[in-house]
Amino acid sequence: MGLPPWATPPQGSWRADRTDAVVTKHLQVWRLSDLKLLATMPLPESGRGKHHEYPAEPRLLPDGSIYVNTFRCGLYHVTALDDAQPRIRFVHAFPGGEEPHTMCAVPVVLGKYWIQSVAALPGLVVLDVSDPARPVEVSRLTFTPSFHMPHWIAADRKGSRVLVTGDDQSYVLLVDVDPMTGNMTVDQRFTGEKTGGIGTGKVHGAVFGPR
Numbered sequence: 001m002g003l004p005p006w007a008t009p010p011q012g013s014w015r016a017d018r019t020d021a022v023v024t025k026h027l028q029v030w031r032l033s034d035l036k037l038l039a040t041m042p043l044p045e046s047g048r049g050k051h052h053e054y055p056a057e058p059r060l061l062p063d064g065s066i067y068v069n070t071f072r073c074g075l076y077h078v079t080a081l082d083d084a085q086p087r088i089r090f091v092h093a094f095p096g097g098e099e100p101h102t103m104c105a106v107p108v109v110l111g112k113y114w115i116q117s118v119a120a121l122p123g124l125v126v127l128d129v130s131d132p133a134r135p136v137e138v139s140r141l142t143f144t145p146s147f148h149m150p151h152w153i154a155a156d157r158k159g160s161r162v163l164v165t166g167d168d169q170s171y172v173l174l175v176d177v178d179p180m181t182g183n184m185t186v187d188q189r190f191t192g193e194k195t196g197g198i199g200t201g202k203v204h205g206a207v208f209g210p211r
Helices: 016-020
Strands: 026-031 036-042 055-060 066-070 074-079 087-093 104-110 113-118 123-128 136-142 150-155 161-166 169-177 184-186 198-203
Touching (some): 026 055, 055 104, 066 104, 136 184
Antiparallel strands (some): 104 113, 113 123, 123 136, 169 184
């Protein structure tokens, strides 16, 4: 993620154009207690595109292993985190990722499901990750064109809902997820008073509060 225009890097830092030109392809594991770097791992190529570029969001799975997605719409499974050299393997490709406007973004784990924002649809894709080494797509939800560039997803941990926002767009969607099948539907009751769910604010992150 590039530095914002207002940021002032410390003296001696790379210029913004140089840092923005770097294509990251690695994953690092750090020990939280003393911030010691334990491992640096290159993401293996998928053989089907540039899925190993721009690693994005690590998420803990129910079995204790890790998934990491990439902005290039790849999905990687990380195991043996306690070993000197954890193992990482490409397991899935989502649509898109070739261009900035089709890059995948924030995912969320809800029960046995990995829910991925996929700008190329635009919409969401749900994988059953009961067997993390072999994820299975169980559903996808395509939004109408006015809800393009889905970016951030937040999960309601007390229910089966996810909140979706656009990348620097002015919308918020509430999506119901069937916990038995993984099927998704947009909650049509959740709309703006005057705008039908689209407003003037540029929404980015979102969380569910206590209730």
